[in-house]
Amino acid sequence: VITLLGWGPAALWVAVLFLLSELPGAGVSLPADTDKLVHGGLYLILGLSLAWGKARTGSGVPVVVLLLMGVGYGALDEWHQGFVPGRDVSVGDWAADSIGVMLGLLLFSSFSSRFRDDDAAPSESTTSTGSEGY
Numbered sequence: 001v002i003t004l005l006g007w008g009p010a011a012l013w014v015a016v017l018f019l020l021s022e023l024p025g026a027g028v029s030l031p032a033d034t035d036k037l038v039h040g041g042l043y044l045i046l047g048l049s050l051a052w053g054k055a056r057t058g059s060g061v062p063v064v065v066l067l068l069m070g071v072g073y074g075a076l077d078e079w080h081q082g083f084v085p086g087r088d089v090s091v092g093d094w095a096a097d098s099i100g101v102m103l104g105l106l107l108f109s110s111f112s113s114r115f116r117d118d119d120a121a122p123s124e125s126t127t128s129t130g131s132e133g134y
Contacts, residue, residue, distance in 0.1 A: 003057055005056060006052070006053045006054075006055075006056035006057035006059070007053040007056075007057065009049040009052055009053070010046065010049040010050050010052070010053050012049075013045055013046050013049045014046070014073060017042060017043075017046065017073070017077060018077070018080070020042070021077050021080050021081050021084065021087070022084060023084070023087075024084060024085045024086045024087070025084070025085065025086020025087045025088075035093065035096075036092065036093070036096040037096075039093050039096035039097050039100065040096045040097070040099055040100035040103070041100060042097075042100065043070065043074055043096070043097040043098070043099075043100030043101045043104070044100040044101070044103050044104040044107070045100075045104065046070050046073070046100070046101055046104060047066075047070055047100060047101040047102065047103060047104020047105045047106075047107075047108070048104040048105075048107065048108050049104075050066040050069060050070055050101075050104070050105065051063075051066065051104065051105050051108035051109065051112070052108065054066060055108070055112050063105060063109070066105060067101060067102065067105060070097075070098075070101030070104075070105075071097070071098045071101055074094050074097030074098055074101065075094055077097070078090060078091075078093055078094045078097070
C-alpha cells in the first residue's frame with residue numbers, strides 16, 4: 001500500500017502525459033509562445049510526483065536516477081508524438097520537459113528533508129565518539 005501511495009501519483013501522471021500526447025495536433029490549441037511553459041509545468045508536476053514517491057516510500061533511489069527517469073520519459077514522449085497526426089518531435093519541447101522535471105525535484109527537495117540522498121548519513125551531532133557513558 002505504501003508503494004502504491006508513494007509511486008502511484010507518478011504512474012498516474014505519466015498516464016496523463018501519455019494521453020495528452022495522443023491528442024492530434026489540431027486538437028491542441030495553446031496561446032502563442034506558451035508551449036514551452038506548458039511543457040515545463042506539466043513536467044514540473046512529474047518531477048514533484050517522482051520526488052514524492054522517493055520521500056513517501058523511503059526509497060534509496062538516488063535523485064539523479066529520478067532525474068534521468070523524468071528526462072528519459074520526456075524524450076520518449078517527444079518521440080511518441082512523432083507518430084501522432086499533426087504532432088511533431090521537438091528538441092525544444094524536450095528541453096522544457098527536462099527543465100520542468102529538474103525544477104520539480106528541486107522544489108520538492110527545498111521543502112522536504114525526507115527527500116535528500118544523504119538521509120542515511122549520520123550527522124555530526126549523532127555520531128558516536130566511543131566515549132559516551134564512560
